[in-house]
Amino acid sequence: MILVTGGAGFIGANFVLDWLAQSDEGIVNVDKLGYAANRQSLAALDGDSRHVFVHGDIADRALVTALLHEHRPRAMIHFAAESHVDRSIHDPSPFMESNIAGTFALLESVRDYWQNLSVEQQAAFRWMQVSTDEVYGALEPDAAAFTEMHPCLPNSPYAASKAAADHLVRAWHHTYGLPVLTTRCSNNFGPRQFPEKFIPLLILNALSGRSLPVYGDGLQVRDWLYVGDHCGAIRAVLASGEVGATYNIGAGQEKTNLEVVDTVCSLLDELQPRADGRSYRAQIEHVADRPGHDRRYAIDATLLRTELGWAPAVPFEGGLRNTVSWYLTNATWLQSATRDGYAAWMAQQYAGVR
Structure with missing residues (x-):
């Protein structure tokens, strides 16, 4: 049995589904079901005894302690986090509470549990911290990609809260x-991602006839990693990673935001053309850049490749086609993800955008 936090969120849900598709080892999944989590992402596991879902907060030490003693997990994978940079700029407090105070509370619950295991069980136990390349800060256009030796120089409240947790x-x-084991990944994309993030936001806005907002000149660069490849990397690190080590996870697929928008539009033009025959590119609108917007991230995953033999399997274009196709065929999921306060948030974040 393993314990997963935040397993109804984007990466967490994909990991849970991926794990149970490849293993009979069960999962206890603790998620407080914040705005970006979605129980429908786990609908395929309804009735599956290998998956125990618990609606709860990682900061609830009594709950976490009870779950640890009941299920006796051999490992804990910590996905739970507030993760949207824009929201952290508007209001940093939830990020400090969840990502820092929540991680502290979870560490103390797990430490108490771990210290009461047998010597053999203590040696076998693992805490996996799932983090982000944003803790490293930003790179100059010609700078070498981040390695695990790069210092943490976070530039947003979100990135600072994740660095503090690390x-x-x-x-x-x-x-x-x-x-403990720590992983730091580059920008993830794929199915089941809440549509405030760049790629699903583009897809949803395109289909809804709204503008495709691009910050500033759109030349910000990110290394894009398909979520399925990220899940495989986490499994590899959990199985064979060196205790105390940090592993960068990246695909080496650097794209500007404009390149991403262009590819999304091309796929939508092919898979679900506009009724008027025009390209979705007609909906692109440049908007004011966000404060402190990091210009470039890039990950050097050499350590993970050479030490553990992991390599990404999904190229950007293939992963993006899978992603667009998934959103086109999962309207019910999209509807559930965008109810409640989604429209109000979008109106606030992109005020004045069509």
């Missing part, structure tokens, strides 16, 4: 001996 995890390893 430092807490590192400290609990060095101070108390908790066996």
Whole structure:
């Protein structure tokens, strides 16, 4: 049995589905079902005894302690986090509460559990911290990609909260001996991603006849990683990673935002053309850049490739085709994801955009 936090969110849900498609080892999945989580992402597991879903907060130490003692997991994979840069700029407080205070509470619950295991069980246990390349800050256009030796220089409240959580995890390893692993991934994309993030936002807006907002000149660069490849990397690190180590996860697929928009439009033009015959590119609209927008991220995943033999399997274009196709055939999921406060948030974030 493993315990997963945030397993109804984008990466967490994809990991849970991927894990149970390849293993009979069960999962206890704790998620507070915040705005970006979606139980429909896990609908395929309804009735599956290998999946125990618990609606709860990782900061609830009594709950987490009870789950640890009931299910006796051999590992914990910590996905749960507030993760949207724009929201962290508008209001940093939820990021400090969830990503820092929540991680601290979870560490203490897990430490108490781990310290009462047998020596053999302690040695076998793993805490996996799922983090982000944004903790490293930004890169110049010609700079070498981030390695694991790059210092943490976060530039947004979100990135700072994730860096703080990573430092807490590192400290609990060095101070108390908790066996930890940390991964830092590049920009993920794929099915089941909440449509405030760039690619699903483009798809939803295109289909709804709204503008496709592009910050500034659109030349910001990201290394795009298909979520299925990310799940495979996490499995590899959990199975064979060196305790205390950090592993970067990236696909080496750097694209500007404009290149991403152009590819999304091309796929939609092919798969679901506009009624008027025009390209979805007609809906592109440049908007004011966000404060402190990092210009470029890029990940050097050499350590993961050479030490653990992992390599990405899905090229950007193929992964994006899979992603667009998934959203086109999952209207019910999209409707559930965009109810409640979604429209109000979009109106606030993109005020004045058509």
